[in-house]
Amino acid sequence: MTPKKLRLGVLASGGGTNLQSIIDNCQQQTIDAEIAVVICNNPDAGALARAEKAGRPHLCINHRDFKQREDFDRAVVAALQEAGVELVVLAGFMRIISAAFLEAFPQRIINIHPSLLPAFPGLHVQKKALEYGARFSGCTVHFVDGGVDTGPIIIQAVVPVLDGDTEESLSARILQQEHMIYSHAIQLFAEGRVQMNGRRVQIKGAQDNQSALINPPL
Amino acid sequence: MTPKKLRLGVLASGGGTNLQSIIDNCQQQTIDAEIAVVICNNPDAGALARAEKAGRPHLCINHRDFKQREDFDRAVVAALQEAGVELVVLAGFMRIISAAFLEAFPQRIINIHPSLLPAFPGLHVQKKALEYGARFSGCTVHFVDGGVDTGPIIIQAVVPVLDGDTEESLSARILQQEHMIYSHAIQLFAEGRVQMNGRRVQIKGAQDNQSALINPPL
Numbered sequence: 001m002t003p004k005k006l007r008l009g010v011l012a013s014g015g016g017t018n019l020q021s022i023i024d025n026c027q028q029q030t031i032d033a034e035i036a037v038v039i040c041n042n043p044d045a046g047a048l049a050r051a052e053k054a055g056r057p058h059l060c061i062n063h064r065d066f067k068q069r070e071d072f073d074r075a076v077v078a079a080l081q082e083a084g085v086e087l088v089v090l091a092g093f094m095r096i097i098s099a100a101f102l103e104a105f106p107q108r109i110i111n112i113h114p115s116l117l118p119a120f121p122g123l124h125v126q127k128k129a130l131e132y133g134a135r136f137s138g139c140t141v142h143f144v145d146g147g148v149d150t151g152p153i154i155i156q157a158v159v160p161v162l163d164g165d166t167e168e169s170l171s172a173r174i175l176q177q178e179h180m181i182y183s184h185a186i187q188l189f190a191e192g193r194v195q196m197n198g199r200r201v202q203i204k205g206a207q208d209n210q211s212a213l214i215n216p217p218l
Numbered sequence: 219m220t221p222k223k224l225r226l227g228v229l230a231s232g233g234g235t236n237l238q239s240i241i242d243n244c245q246q247q248t249i250d251a252e253i254a255v256v257i258c259n260n261p262d263a264g265a266l267a268r269a270e271k272a273g274r275p276h277l278c279i280n281h282r283d284f285k286q287r288e289d290f291d292r293a294v295v296a297a298l299q300e301a302g303v304e305l306v307v308l309a310g311f312m313r314i315i316s317a318a319f320l321e322a323f324p325q326r327i328i329n330i331h332p333s334l335l336p337a338f339p340g341l342h343v344q345k346k347a348l349e350y351g352a353r354f355s356g357c358t359v360h361f362v363d364g365g366v367d368t369g370p371i372i373i374q375a376v377v378p379v380l381d382g383d384t385e386e387s388l389s390a391r392i393l394q395q396e397h398m399i400y401s402h403a404i405q406l407f408a409e410g411r412v413q414m415n416g417r418r419v420q421i422k423g424a425q426d427n428q429s430a431l432i433n434p435p436l
Contacts (some may be wrong), residue, residue, distance in 0.1 A: 078254075100381070103237050117352075118337050119335075119336050130335060134371060135373060149288070150325035155433070157430055157432045157433075158354050158376050159430045160429070162428070180432065183436050194398075199350070206434035207435055208378075212395055214376075216373075216421045216427075218402050
């Protein structure tokens, strides 16, 4: 018997490379999930074309058509519920999630951010990491809460920052890890392995790995 | 011909396990440095006993004997200069370094901090990292500047935070890396390989290592 697949609602505002990676993993059945709907707030979002090409349901709910943020959020929540979404996956979605939206999907909205949170929240984070002179950066899959990139952390990947790095080269190194950990996080939800302990997230059955990295290397 | 050894002035307020690791590495000649003087601001500091046992010059300059912080700093700077110190190494030194002190040793004062800065500056950082639910923490050797743990980063080590971690177990995992990277940073100074590029520190001749870590592991 094929296990029931976790129904994903993906929200995106832009090109959607993280969406593409999730589409690919769903199609290749490397994760037990399926894309129930892709919703964009921007009619030009490349994510809509990716969903179309993959034959997945998609719609644009243009935030400019709504006077109040709450009305926009209500429309998005209704569309997600209509599609039977179980996990809301933000993939470059550039709108703040309102309290009413959070309440509609408690502990069921996740985001990916291209830094090792709590370092470098917000925008332009690879540039900030380079300018700070951090020796490591990475990416973080976290629950969405009322703040900006402040929710409980599910999984992180760390990569070194190299002396010759530009914003582009560091972004590319991090993006490679984003594609791995975002689908992995979705699979952890599909397997029912994500548990909360205060704001510490625990993954049932996860192995301990005590590896360390030093940069610059010894 | 034996190369000239880099003369270190180590400032400590407490037990000094990082001092001990530097003493050991100097004695075993795994670094081209020698301890010119150990200065404590606290007569009970275990670091004084460690210096005594290792036969290295040491003195207590009690900050309580000075009405003004500047006077205390002037006394410390005079003692460091008297000892011919070339690199000032803070090892659990719980006093803020004044501007006059910084000017006396420009880009020659380093500190180690038990987090992956800029995440978790200040005190009780392993507890903060656990409570936040960070998947990675680590330690940072950085130049001291006028702020709290804000100076340019020389070297960092990253370790995973494990589900069962307590403040003690995480601190121990980080401390193991502290002992490695602090002596390594000193050796980079001894070899003249530390260069500034704005606030990005570059290490001449360092190898690139593109390894990544994911926690929890895939």
